[in-house]
Each structure stands twice: as C-alpha cells, then as structure tokens.
Amino acid sequence: MVDYHAANNQSTVGGAQTYMEQENDWDRDLLLDPAWEKQQRKTFTAWCNSHLRKAGTQIENIEQDFRDGLKLMLLLEVISGERLPKPERGKMRVHKINNVNKALDFIASKGVKLVSIGAEEIVDGNAKMTLGMIWTIILRFAIQDISVEETSAKEGLLLWCQRKTAPYKNVNVQNFHISWKDGLAFNALIHRHRPDLIDYDSLRKDDPVTNLNNAFEVAEKHLDIPKMLDAEDIVGTLRPDEKAIMTYVSCFYHAFSGAQKAETAANRICKVLAVNQENEQMMEDYEKLASDLLEWIRRTIPWLENRTQEKTVNDMQVKQEDFRDYRCVHKPPKVQEKCQLEISFNTLQTKLRLSNRPAFMPSEGRMVSDINKAWHNLEGAEKGYEEWILSEIRRLERLEHLAVKFHQKCAIHESWTDGKEAMLTQKDYETCTLSEVKALLRKHEAFESDLAAHQDRVEQIAAIAQELNELDYYDAASVNARCQKICDQWDVLGALTHKRKESLERTEKQLESIDELYLEYAKRAAPFNNWMEGAMEDLQDMFIVHNIEEIQGLITAHEQFKSTLPEANKEREAIQSIQSEVQKIAQSNGIKLSSGNPYTSITPESINSKWEQAMAMVPLRDNALQEELNKQNSNDTLRATFATQANTVGAYIQAKMEEVGRISIEMNGTLEDQLTNLKEYQKSIISYTPEINKLEGYHQHIQEALIFDNQYTSYTMEHLRVGWEQLLTTIARTINEVENQILTRDAKGISQEQLYEYRASFNHFDKDHSGALQAEEFKACLISLGYDVEKDKQVGAQGLDGGRAGVIGV
Numbered sequence: 098m099v100d101y102h103a104a105n106n107q108s109t110v111g112g113a114q115t116y117m118e119q120e121n122d123w124d125r126d127l128l129l130d131p132a133w134e135k136q137q138r139k140t141f142t143a144w145c146n147s148h149l150r151k152a153g154t155q156i157e158n159i160e161q162d163f164r165d166g167l168k169l170m171l172l173l174e175v176i177s178g179e180r181l182p183k184p185e186r187g188k189m190r191v192h193k194i195n196n197v198n199k200a201l202d203f204i205a206s207k208g209v210k211l212v213s214i215g216a217e218e219i220v221d222g223n224a225k226m227t228l229g230m231i232w233t234i235i236l237r238f239a240i241q242d243i244s245v246e247e248t249s250a251k252e253g254l255l256l257w258c259q260r261k262t263a264p265y266k267n268v269n270v271q272n273f274h275i276s277w278k279d280g281l282a283f284n285a286l287i288h289r290h291r292p293d294l295i296d297y298d299s300l301r302k303d304d305p306v307t308n309l310n311n312a313f314e315v316a317e318k319h320l321d322i323p324k325m326l327d328a329e330d331i332v333g334t335l336r337p338d339e340k341a342i343m344t345y346v347s348c349f350y351h352a353f354s355g356a357q358k359a360e361t362a363a364n365r366i367c368k369v370l371a372v373n374q375e376n377e378q379m380m381e382d383y384e385k386l387a388s389d390l391l392e393w394i395r396r397t398i399p400w401l402e403n404r405t406q407e408k409t410v411n412d413m414q415v416k417q418e419d420f421r422d423y424r425c426v427h428k429p430p431k432v433q434e435k436c437q438l439e440i441s442f443n444t445l446q447t448k449l450r451l452s453n454r455p456a457f458m459p460s461e462g463r464m465v466s467d468i469n470k471a472w473h474n475l476e477g478a479e480k481g482y483e484e485w486i487l488s489e490i491r492r493l494e495r496l497e498h499l500a501v502k503f504h505q506k507c508a509i510h511e512s513w514t515d516g517k518e519a520m521l522t523q524k525d526y527e528t529c530t531l532s533e534v535k536a537l538l539r540k541h542e543a544f545e546s547d548l549a550a551h552q553d554r555v556e557q558i559a560a561i562a563q564e565l566n567e568l569d570y571y572d573a574a575s576v577n578a579r580c581q582k583i584c585d586q587w588d589v590l591g592a593l594t595h596k597r598k599e600s601l602e603r604t605e606k607q608l609e610s611i612d613e614l615y616l617e618y619a620k621r622a623a624p625f626n627n628w629m630e631g632a633m634e635d636l637q638d639m640f641i642v643h644n645i646e647e648i649q650g651l652i653t654a655h656e657q658f659k660s661t662l663p664e665a666n667k668e669r670e671a672i673q674s675i676q677s678e679v680q681k682i683a684q685s686n687g688i689k690l691s692s693g694n695p696y697t698s699i700t701p702e703s704i705n706s707k708w709e710q711a712m713a714m715v716p717l718r719d720n721a722l723q724e725e726l727n728k729q730n731s732n733d734t735l736r737a738t739f740a741t742q743a744n745t746v747g748a749y750i751q752a753k754m755e756e757v758g759r760i761s762i763e764m765n766g767t768l769e770d771q772l773t774n775l776k777e778y779q780k781s782i783i784s785y786t787p788e789i790n791k792l793e794g795y796h797q798h799i800q801e802a803l804i805f806d807n808q809y810t811s812y813t814m815e816h817l818r819v820g821w822e823q824l825l826t827t828i829a830r831t832i833n834e835v836e837n838q839i840l841t842r843d844a845k846g847i848s849q850e851q852l853y854e855y856r857a858s859f860n861h862f863d864k865d866h867s868g869a870l871q872a873e874e875f876k877a878c879l880i881s882l883g884y885d886v887e888k889d890k891q892v893g894a895q896g897l898d899g900g901r902a903g904v905i906g907v
Contacts, residue, residue, distance in 0.1 A: 132330065132333075132334050132338075133334075133338035133340075133341070134224070134225075134228065135330065136326065136327070136330055136331070136334070136337065136338040136341040137228050137232070137338055137340055137341050138159055138224070138228065139325065139326065139327060139330075139341070140325040140326055140338075140340075140341035140344050140345060141159055141228060141231045141232070141235070141341075141344065142156060142157075142158075142159045143323045143324060143325035144231075144235060144239075144323075144325060144344050144345075144348075145159065145172055145231065146323065147322075147323045147348070148172055148175045148176050149168065149171065149172055149175065151175050152171055152174075152175055154168065154171065156168055159224075159227055159228070159231065160222045160223065160224040160227040160228075161222055163197075163219060163227060164193060164197075164219065164220050164221075164222055165188075165192075165193045165196060165220075166184060166193055166194075166195070166196025166197040166198075166199065166200055166216075166219070166220075167184055167196060169196070169197060169200045169219070170184050170196060170199060170200050170203075172234070173200055173203050173204070173234070176234070176238045176239075177203075177207075177238065179203075181199060181200070181203050182199050184196045184199065190220060193216075193220045194216040194217060194220050195216075197216035197219045197220055198216045201214070201216060201230075204230075204233065204234065204237070207237055209233060209237055211230075211233060213226075214226050214229060214230055232340055235340075235343075235344050235347070236250075239344070239347045239348075239351070240254060240343065240347050243257070243347065243350055245257045245260070251273075251343065254343065254346060254347060254350055255270065255272070255273065257350055258270045258282065258286065258346060261285070261286055261289045261290075261353075262282055262285040262286060262289070264289075265281070265285040265288070265289075265297065267279070267281050267302045268281050268282050268285045270282050272339070273339045273342040273343045273346065274336050274337045274338070274339045274342060275336060275337070277331070277337065277342050277346075278305060278331055278332065278337055279302050279305040279308060280300075280305050280306075280307075280308025280309035280310075280311070280312055280328070280331075281300060281302060281308055283308070283309065283312035283313075283316075283349075284297055284300055284308055284311060284312045285297065286346075286349050286353075287312060287315055287316065287320070287349075290353045291319065291320070294315050294319050295311070295312075295315060305328070305331075305332045306328045306329060306332055309326070309328035309331060309332070310328045313326065313328065316348075316349070320349075320352050321352070322345075322348045322349065322352060325341070325344065325345045325348070326341060326342075326345055372448060372452060373452075375448070376445060376448055376449060376452070376454070379441055379444070379445045379448075380445065380457055382441065383438065383441050383442060383445065383457075383459060384459060384460060384463065386434055386437070386438050386441075387438060387459060387463040387468060388463065389434075390431060390434050390435060390438065390468060391462070391463070391467075391468065391471055393431060394471045394472065394474070394475050395471075397423075397427075397475060397478075398474060398475055398478045401475075401478035401479055401481070401482040402478050402481075402482070403482075404485055406489065407489070409493065410490060410493040410494055410497060413486065413489050413490045413493060414490065416486055417486050417490065420482065420483065420486060435468065435472060438465070438468065439465055442457070442459075442465050445457050495568075496565075496568060496570060499561055499564060499565055499568070499570070500565065500570065500572070500576075502561060503558065503561045503562060503565065503576060506554055506557060506558050506561070507558060507579055507580075507583065509554070510551065510554055510555065510558065510583060511583070513551060514586060514590065517590055518589065518590065518593060521590070521593035521594060521596075521597050522593060522597075524600070525537070526600065526601055526604045527604070528689060529604075530608065530612075530690075530695050531605065531608035531609060531611065531612035531695070532612070532695045534601060534604050534605050534608055535605060537601055538598075538601045538602070538605060541594075541597060541598055541601060544594070545594060545598075548590065548591070548594060555583060555584065555587050558580055558583060559580055559584065562576050562577060562580040610682065611679060611682055611683065611690075612695075614675055614678055614679045614682070615679065615694045615695060615696055616696055617675055618672065618675040618676055618679070618694060618696075618697070619694060619696035619697035619699075621668070621671070621672050621675070622672050622697055622699045622704065623697055623699065625665075625668055625669065625672060625704065626699045626703070626704060626707070628665070629704070629707045629708060629711055630707070632658065632711050633707065633710060633711050633714060635658070636711065636714035636715065636717070636718045637714065640725070642725060642729060643804075643805070643806060644729060644732075644733070644806075644808075645726070645729045645730065645733055647729075648722065648725050648726050648729050649726070651722055651725075652722050652723075652726065655718060655719070655722060659715060662712075662715075666708075669704060669705075669708055672701070672704060673701050673704070673705075676701045731802070732802050732804050735795070735798055735799050735802055735804060736799070736804060736807045736808070736809055737809055738795055739792070739795040739796060739798075739799055739807065739809075739810070740807055740809030740810035740812075741809075742788070742791060742792045742795055743792060743795075743810045743812040743814075743817060744810050744812065745788070746788055746789060746792050746812075746817055746821075747810075747812045747816075747817055747820070749785065749788070750817065750820040750821055750824055751820070753782055753824050754820070754823065754824055754827065756778075757778075757824070757827050757828050757831060758827075760774075760775070760778070760831065768835055768838055768839045768842065769839070771835050772832065772835045772836065772839070775828065775831055775832045775835060776832060778828065779828045779829070779832065782824060782825070782828060783825075789817075789821055792814070792817065793814070796814040858878060858881065858882070859878070862874045862875070862877055862878045862881075
C-alpha cells in the first residue's frame with residue numbers, strides 16, 4: 098500500500114520533504130471544496146498530457162486512462178528518463194493491478210513513502226486516490242527539486258515568484274491561491290522574462306477573466322506551456338485550488354529557469370559595482386538626517402515644558418488641539434526619520450562589514466545613542482505636557498458639566514410634567530363604559546409606574562443642585578429656585594394621583610353589573626345570530642339535483658330544520674329579555690349608556706329583523722323543493738321510457754350483427770340465390786328504422802330535460818347510432834362481395850363447384866374467422882393447392898400477394 102499523506106519521508110531534499118509531508122492532506126481538500134477537485138482534475142490532466150505527448154499519446158479522463166497502468170508507467174518513464182519493468186499487456190484485472198504496482202514501486206524507489214493507496218483503487222478508477230497519486234508525482238518530479246536561495250520545493254517556488262513579480266504594480270504574491278486570482282501575477286511572470294509577449298500596462302485588475310485568459314493563451318502559444326487552468330473556475334471560486342496553481346506555476350519555473358540563472362549572475366555583478374557608491378551616499382545621508390532631527394528636538398522641548406494656565410475650557414482646548422496637531426502632523430515624520438536613521442546606520446554597518454571595510458563612525462554627538470537620549474527627553478516632556486493639559490481641562494469642565502447636566506434634567510422633568518395636573522383633575526370617567534373605565538385604570542397604573550420612575554430624576558436634580566452650591570457655582574440662586582419649584586410640583590402630582598385612583602375604582606364597581614349582562618347577551622346573541630345567518634343562507638341556497646333520492650334528501654333535511662324553529666324562538670326571546678334587564682338597571686341607577694354593547698355589534702333590532710326574514714323564507718323553500726320533486730319524477734319517467742326502447746334496439750342490433758357475420762361465412766346455394774337472400778335480409782333490417790327514429794325522439798326529450806345519466810340501461814344514443822350504422826354497412830359490404838364474386842366467376846369461367854371449393858378452403862384456413870387470411874394462413878392454403886413456396890422464395894412472395902388477392906376476390 099502506498100500513502101501520499103506522508104509523502105517522501107526519505108526524500109533526498111529535506112526542504113521539499115517537509116513540504117510534501119505537510120501538503121498532502123488530500124481528502125480534507127476535496128471535502129472542503131468540491132470545486133477544487135474539478136480544478137485539480139483539469140490541471141493534472143493537462144500536466145500529464147504535456148509529458149505524455151512527448152511519447153505520442155495523451156489521456157482524456159485521468160481516473161479512467163490510468164486504470165490499466167500502461168500510460169501511468171509511460172508517464173513515469175518520460176518524466177524520470179528511466180526505464181521501468183516491461184508492462185503486462187493482458188486485459189484481465191490482475192494484469193492491470195500488476196502494471197499499477199510496478200508504477201507505484203518505481204515511485205517508492207525514488208524515496209516516496211505513500212500509504213492508503215493501493216493498485217486496486219487506481220484500477221477501480223477511484224478519482225480521489227488517482228488525483229492524490231498524480232499530485233505525489235508532481236511534487237516529486239516537478240516541485241521538489243526547485244531551489245531558490247537556500248529554500249526549496251514550495252517555499253523556493255514561492256520565493257522565485259515573489260522575486261520575479263516584485264517590480265509590478267497590483268501584484269503581491271503571498272501564496273498559491275488568492276494571490277493569483279486576478280491573473281496579474283501570471284502576466285507579470287511572463288512579462289518579466291518575455292516583455293515582448295505582453296503589454297502589462299494595458300491590463301486591469303478589475304478584469305481577472307481577461308487577464309487569466311491572456312496569460313494562458315500566451316503561455317500555450319509562445320512558451321509551450323499547455324493551458325491547465327480555467328479562468329472562469331478560478332474567478333468563480335472563493336479560494337482557488339493551491340495544488341492546481343502550484344502545478345501550473347512550476348511549469349513557468351522550469352521554462353524560465355535558464356533565464357533566471359543568467360539574471361542572477363548579472364545582478365551579482367551589478368551589486369558589487371554599486372556597493373561602494375551606495376555606502377558613501379548612505380554616510381552623507383546619515384550625517385544630514387541626524388543633524389536635522391537633533392535640531393528639531395532642541396526646538397520642541399521648551400514648548401512642551403511651558404505650563405502657563407488658561408482661564409476657560411475653550412482656551413485649554415486650543416492648547417490641546419495644538420498638541421494633537423503636533424502628535425498627528427509634526428511628530429510622525431520625525432518618528433519615521435528616526436526609524437530610517439537607525440535602519441540606515443545598521444544597514445551601512447552591515448554592508449561595510451560584509452565588504453571587509455572599517456565601521457562607520459558618525460560625527461561627535463550624532464551617534465544613534467545620542468539621538469535616542471535626546472528622543473527620550475522629548476517623550477518625557479511630551480508626556481508631562483499631555484497630563485497637565487488633561488488635568489486642567491477636567492478641572493474646568495467639572496463645573497460647566499454639572500450646570501449643563503442640572504438644566505438638562507430640569508428641562509426633561511418639566512417637559513414630562515407639562516399637562517399632568519390637568520390630566521389628573523379631569524372627570525372623563527363619569528360618561529365612560531366599564532371597558533373604558535378599566536382602560537383608564539390601567540392607564541392610571543401605568544402613569545403611577547411612570548411617576549415612580551421619575552422619582553430618581555427629581556432626587557438627582559436635588560443632588561446636583563446641592564453639589565453646585567458646595568462648589569460655589571456663580572449662578573447658585575437660580576439653580577436653587579428652579580429646584581424648589583420642581584419639588585413643590587412633585588408633591589402636588591402625588592396627591593392628585595391618589596385622588597384620581599379612588600374615583601376610578603368607585604366608578605368601575607358601578608359598571609361591572611351592567612357589563613356582566615352585556616357579556617351574557619354577547620355570548621348568547623353571537624351564536625344565535627350565526628345560526629340565523631346560516632339558516633338564511635341554506636334557505637336561499639340554490640340546489641342542483643339529478644335524481645329523486647337527492648331531492649328527497651333535501652326535503653328531509655328541510656323538515657328537520659323546521660322542527661327546530663320553536664326552540665330557536667325561545668332562545669330569541671331569552672336574549673331579548675337580557676337587553677331589557679340592562680335598560681332597567683341603567684334607568685334605576687341613572688347610568689347614561691354609551692353607543693351600545695361593547696362586546697358585540699349585534700342589536701336586538703337586527704336579531705328580530707333576521708328572524709322575520711328567515712320565517713318568510715321557509716314557505717318559499719317548501720314550494721321550491723316540491724317543484725323540484727315533481728321535476729325529478731318526470732325525468733325518471735323519461736329515463737325508464739328511453740331505457741326500455743334502448744335495451745330493445747341494442748339487443749336487436751347485436752343479434753343482427755352476429756347473424757350477418759354467420760351468413761358471410763356459411764353461404765349456401767348459388768351466388769344468385771345468396772345475393773337474393775342477402776337483399777331480402779337487408780330490407781328486413783331497414784324496415785326496423787322506425788324503431789331507431791322512435792328511440793331518437795326519446796333521446797331528444799332526455800336532452801331537453803338536461804338528463805345526463807340513466808341507471809336503467811347501459812346503452813347510450815351514440816353507442817346505438819354507431820352500432821346501427823355498422824350493421825347497415827356490414828350487410829351492404831357483404832352484398833357487394835357476392836356481386837364481385839359473380840363478376841369474377843363470369844369473367845374467368847369459374848364453375849360453381851370451384852367456387853364452393855375455394856370457399857371451403859378459405860373457411861378452413863381462416864382459423865380466427867376474421868374473413869381474411871394472415872401470412873401463415875395463406876402460406877398453408879397455397880401449399881394445399883400445390884404451390885411449392887420453399888422452392889423459390891421470391892416467386893413464393895409474389896405468389897403470396899397474388900394468391901391472397903385471388904382468394905380475397907373470390
């Protein structure tokens with residue numbers, strides 16, 4: 098068994114080995130994003146074909162074309178340049194497994210230790226395992242040997258890409274997935290080595306599909322790198338597949354590796370030539386930058402040590418804004434200069450040491466340590482100045498904040514109390530219903546909760562006023578007056594709230610008895626009203642019936658409804674008595690009732706009106722049901738009449754059809770006698786036409802009565818018409834056949850005995866009595882007449898048609 102999850106534990110290149118061990122978590126990749134499998138399948142197929150075409154072949158389906166192991170062994174021979182053991186050419190499964198095992202053994206011989214893949218998975222076309230095996234081959238033969246500045250495999254390839262694309266705008270290669278999604282990195286690689294192939298400045302970052310397709314087409318046409326990726330798949334995927342990108346990018350590395358070596362050599366020469374000039378320039382830059390920075394520090398520290406106090410918060414805020422301006426505008430460039438100064442100094446010393454030159458010694462007082470000491474003094478003065486500004490602002494803000502807070506809370510409280518005394522003194526409950534009084538009570542309870550919640554604000558106002566007095570606020574007199582007014586008003590609101598609650602509770606008790614009667618009325622009036630409305634709908638409902646049973650069912654239901662009317666009338670009178678009781682209680686207690694019952698909109702007047710309407714509809718329903726009963730009795734009579742005649746006509750037609758069939762087969766006597774008998778038989782059938790017309794008359798009456806079913810007969814008028822036409826057609830056709838036989842006999846001189854013989858033979862071989870011979874039946878008939886149909890099939894076939902025509906003619 099071979100495992101790509103722990104690839105190359107014994108690889109000869111340590112860096113590549115570590116990468117291969119980390120990167121082969123294949124199952125997880127495919128489970129995370131099924132789109133990656135599609136990208137890998139396309140990329141790996143193209144990569145394999147780029148090598149297989151050197152041997153004059155290619156694959157179409159990566160998991161199917163490697164199943165027999167032949168092309169897999171060929172691929173390994175092409176990319177390794179070595180010969181593998183001779184493959185087995187058999188088609189059996191064991192031959193395929195042996196070939197794949199030879200390929201896997203060769204991979205293992207290259208220091209790749211793989212587990213969890215066996216030849217059986219490859220032979221069975223396991224896509225996941227096949228892709229894993231191909232990725233292992235790519236790692237071993239295309240990526241492992243990449244080495245750039247002491248890094249190898251993935252890290253080496255990534256460093257190579259970063260170095261090559263560094264000068265290009267909008268390109269920042271940090272990985273092998275997102276960094277390549279906009280296509281600019283591919284174009285930059287090509288342009289770096291072959292600037293004549295791509296106009297890089299014309300590319301746009303917001304058009305990734307065009308960028309990708311441009312790079313793929315140029316690489317395929319001019320660099321002999323096949324197209325292994327699909328632009329739409331890369332753009333449409335949140336994170337393109339890393340393995341597919343690495344495989345394709347490695348092709349660019351191998352294509353440009355020769356040019357890279359030449360470029361590296363040239364860069365080294367240029368660095369050696371430029372190093373001396375750079376060192377001298379860096380020394381001059383350091384001296385100037387150090388002098389300027391120390392001078393700026395010398396001027397800034399006295400300003401930060403100034404502690405002149407201001408009288409107002411606004412004046413202190415001006416100082417604070419100046420300090421912020423210093424922090425945000427003036428200091429950041431100096432921080433950058435200090436950092437750059439240290440970097441330049443360290444870089445210069447390193448370059449001098451690498452060049453075996455003496456260390457750089459700045460002028461006196463301009464060492465990095467001198468600059469750090471001056472900078473430390475600057476930051477100490479800056480911290481003290483900032484703390485002083487904040488403490489002064491807090492000191493001046495305290496009094497102003499308390500005053501503003503006091504007036505804000507007073508304004509909010511006064512806005513809330515506005516109109517509350519008028520609301521608490523009104524007597525709106527005197528003309529309200531019980532539900533309205535209860536609503537007023539709930540509203541009043543909510544107001545009491547609101548009142549209690551505002552108690553905290555009143556206490557806060559008093560506390561702030563006291564603190565302002567303790568701090569000798571200049572306008573303490575107006576603060577005290579406003580605070581006293583608020584406290585007095587608060588006491589008045591408490592007394593009025595208690596008084597209104599007592600009045601509302603007293604009125605609630607007086608209306609509860611009336612409300613109970615209203616509720617009882619509503620509970621009984623609603624179902625009774627619904628019953629009356631339903632009854633009126635039923636009494637007015639149109640009915641459509643098709644037989645006597647249905648109309649009788651409606652009449653029975655109507656009678657049952659009428660039997661319930663006396664009990665319903667008692668319920669109506671009871672409901673009316675409840676309303677009368679309400680009026681009696683209201684008059685005796687002097688209560689002014691509002692618009693009506695709060696629980697229902699059904700009035701006693703509407704109940705009486707609907708009751709009278711329903712009682713008027715009952716006799717009308719009786720008449721309508723009786724009329725429909727009479728109509729259904731009449732329709733039933735029409736059904737029975739039609740059914741009697743239809744059953745008679747149907748039986749007659751069926752009997753005559755059977756007789757005609759029997760006559761056409763068992764004809765006796767001369768043809769003239771048969772013709773005479775058939776015509777007489779036809780006249781007898783035509784004489785039955787009045788019965789058909791009589792049935793048509795009955796059918797017309799049924800249609801006019803809109804009767805669509807008839808339980809007394811299974812015959813329909815359409816069925817009987819078709820049967821009657823069939824009967825007439827059949828007898829006419831039989832007469833025509835006899836007339837044709839007479840013409841045939843007279844024209845060909847056939848005797849009466851020969852006709853009988855032909856008729857007997859025909860009836861003998863017409864096994865299904867269909868009146869015509871099928872192919873096998875006609876073949877048997879010809880053999881009985883002396884024809885050798887097997888001797889000449891062509892003649893036999895012609896004789897079959899002619900013979901059939903002759904017999905059919907007879």
